[in-house]
Amino acid sequence: DQQVKQNSPSLSVQEGRISILNCDYTNSMFDYFLWYKKYPAEGPTFLISISSIKDKNEDGRFTVFLNKSAKHLSLHIVPSQPGDSAVYFCAVSPYSGAGSYQLTFGKGTKLSVIP
C-alpha cells in the first residue's frame, strides 16, 4: 500500500515555463515533507523542505506548497531550465520519538525541460 504517490511518472515542460510536480500522501501523521531530485548515476540531492506548520516555502526558483487537509504536496519550478531535467522524488516523514526520521519516498516524476 503506497503511502506516498506521485501519479505522474513523467512531465514535459517548455524552457521558461512553470513546472508543477504533485505528490499525495495518506498518513496524517506525516510531519515533514521534502523534495529531492536525482540525475542518472547519482544519489538524490535535497532540494527543498516544508514542515507541517507551514503551507508554503520558497527557495529561489523552487516553491513547495502543502495542503494538509487534502494531504497534497506540490513543487513549483519557475522558470524551468534544461538543467532541471531529472527525476524528482517527494519524501515524507513523521517525527519519531527517537529523534530521527525515516523518509518514505514516492516513486518519482521524470521532468524533461525542452529548450
Place this chain on the structure above:
Amino acid sequence: KAGVTQTPRYLIKTRGQQVTLSCSPISGHRSVSWYQQTPGQGLQFLFEYFSETQRNKGNFPGRFSGRQFSNSRSEMNVSTLELGDSALYLCASSLGRPTDTQYFGPGTRLTVL
C-alpha cells in the same frame, strides 16, 4: 567538504552469497541511513544508525543488517542473496536531528545472478 562516499560502486554476486557494502558519511555527520531503490518499489528505507546504534528500521527481512563504527562509517550486509535483492543501495548521512537534511551518496549497484 567531501560528500558521502560508497564502495564499491558496482557489484555482481550469485544467489546464496552474501555481500557487504560500505558508506563513509560527510565529516561530522553521525547519522547514516540506508535505502534500497528498485524500479518496482522505488526508494525504500532499510535502517538508520546514529552513534553506532540502530535507531530506526524499515520492513526488510533479517537478511539485511548493518552496523556503524565509532568514526560514523557504516556497513550494510545482505546474507543469502536472492534475485530480488538486485537494486541500487543508497546511503545518506545527516547530523541526525529530525529536520537535518540527508545527503545521499552515489549508491552501490548490486546485481544478483
